[in-house]
Amino acid sequence: MKINANFANLKPSYLFRDIAQKTAEYKAAHPETDIIKMGIGDVTLPLCKAAVTAMEKAVAEMGNKETFHGYPEAFGESFLLEAISNYYKKEMGVRLDTNEICVTCGAKEDVSNILDIFSADNTVLIPDPVYPVYYDTNVMDGRKINFISSNESNSFLPLPDENTKGDIIYLCSPNNPTGAAYTRDQLKIWVDFALSHDAVILYDAAYEIFVSDPDCPRSIFEIEGAEKCAVEFCSFSKTAGFTGTRCGYTVIPSELSFDNTSLLSLWKRRQSTKFNGVAYIIQRGAAAVLSDEGVKQIRENINYYRTNTANMMNTFDKLNIKYYGGKNSPYIWLKCPNNMKSWEFFDLLLTKCGVVGTPGEGFGVNGEGFFRLSGFGDVNRTLEALQRIQKLFE
């Protein structure tokens, strides 16, 4: 039996392990230090009341023969599909047929699994720096990978030019890790490029709810022509604090086709073969999040996280430390002061402030010299971290 030899081409991913190890070592040597973690992109606020109530009810249903639920619908229960479709209509003015939405365990899974329906004989285009999953999953499949530089000269929002080549294009907006968000006009350039090059755009909208700039779309389907070239991935993880609850969805327009084959039908064949749906209890929680009451509650949580990014922006403005993101994103992507490298700045923050962040270099070569701070922490702890940073750089 032969293993998949492409796995040998994967670079070991030690970023978060190295961060954890350095942090633990420092803590062991300096047990008195009160360490504040602003590195990981995990949420900290509890699930909203609407989700909790709905899941409590669903658990009770599962314990009763008359209301018990067996195998879920492969592509999502109709109550959740309708809730998602309504959310798109109300929040973004985008009309989706429930048939075009597939509910899953999360965007990470979908972004990875979608590759099953594409030939290994495609060239992939990935922005650098970026969420490492796009790269690793394509290495596993042995696809040719091109990078497009995301850097200060394009404000971390790269656009295609005559040299850009790719059949499968990854876009993540608002971006992880840079926090940059495309405007409608910029995204239209990508849509036009994909349409004229017979390419597909894989659009990761996991952070859509953080968009505050009216010029920035929350769904690629706000852009004309996207229904003929784009697949959109979204998740309840960041929208509703579902990182530990696991629910997401993929939107594939029914008219999207390549090689005269509907991508939606390929995806549904893939999903019905390899996937058995999302737990009933979780789907009830997700649908409750999208109710009027639920949306109100999750917006309160998002505003809480926005307080963190606002406080960070305030501090870095005062200190004249350059940064990207924040406005449409829970992440601040700051330029390490004094031309420090990412890991140098990591060490400095850890040893002088007891603050842990994420070195930008871990997300790609263009991330060198940058640093990601997350707004998903506790407001008071984040303020405390910022005060320490301010003291250091003042």
Place this chain on the structure above:
Amino acid sequence: MKINANFANLKPSYLFRDIAQKTAEYKAAHPETDIIKMGIGDVTLPLCKAAVTAMEKAVAEMGNKETFHGYPEAFGESFLLEAISNYYKKEMGVRLDTNEICVTCGAKEDVSNILDIFSADNTVLIPDPVYPVYYDTNVMDGRKINFISSNESNSFLPLPDENTKGDIIYLCSPNNPTGAAYTRDQLKIWVDFALSHDAVILYDAAYEIFVSDPDCPRSIFEIEGAEKCAVEFCSFSKTAGFTGTRCGYTVIPSELSFDNTSLLSLWKRRQSTKFNGVAYIIQRGAAAVLSDEGVKQIRENINYYRTNTANMMNTFDKLNIKYYGGKNSPYIWLKCPNNMKSWEFFDLLLTKCGVVGTPGEGFGVNGEGFFRLSGFGDVNRTLEALQRIQKLFE
């Protein structure tokens, strides 16, 4: 962009759609008929008390900032890994390190996803008839597929001979759809074959809890040498009625390697890249199922389903209708009387008895002339169905 051309080689799967359609048409024409469904392999009893209580508590934890859980551990929370390890030790006398267990959303997902770590340049060996997922997933990857006949001459328990060829061997015991279960001696033959042919066995143990014959193992790791050639998939779906709750796990021995590469390390790389773990709430429910109290409760449910298979076996014994399965399985695989074909028998049962089952032909060419009945229904409804069948054939 080129799609995965292998998808065009998939046969459309209309089995359960055709069953549903024929049933609906008959019901429309004969609205007075009280139809009893014994076709689908879904459970009907509610989740056990231990699981419900644990999930209620977990939902409450998720609604509270102090006890909230973000991203799960990629391979399963330690409380669940330890519960699974204990279950193997207590129930099967198999020692597993918690490091060798990976928790997921279900066995269907795992059986499919594991293929990512194998080269497309392997030959697959699949028993016929069998669970269609094994076949379809390999067609998607473009692997060469050999079948081994599972039929009356081998009591639906095929064994390898000098002509048997396969690098990746699927075994499902107790089997879906035939209900047949390998003995220790038979499984040892497969293990020795795999070891001497450098093949991997993908062992689907989703129905292990139904084994009642002490000669039949519940885990392939009860067989010496399996730790050097086998991967085992299991699930809470049938064990604990988790079809709509979604949790399973894969066991890969740490010493299992091919091409000098540990399969466990490849699988963990695959999972940590493409998967973000199972919802905390669900993992709490699964762990509770494996507590002493939980195991007692799920065994009561299994005994309830066993009443159904016992009643079926009784009826078919009386009617001199030949069948396989039942003893170690929730399925009865009966030989259609009077040399009827699978779909002929389906029509007969539907129109004369109002009973819906699954034509064996839908699981492979050797399934022609056979019929699957499920023991997962209500005891009284199943008895009613059997009385109607008895009346017809007496």
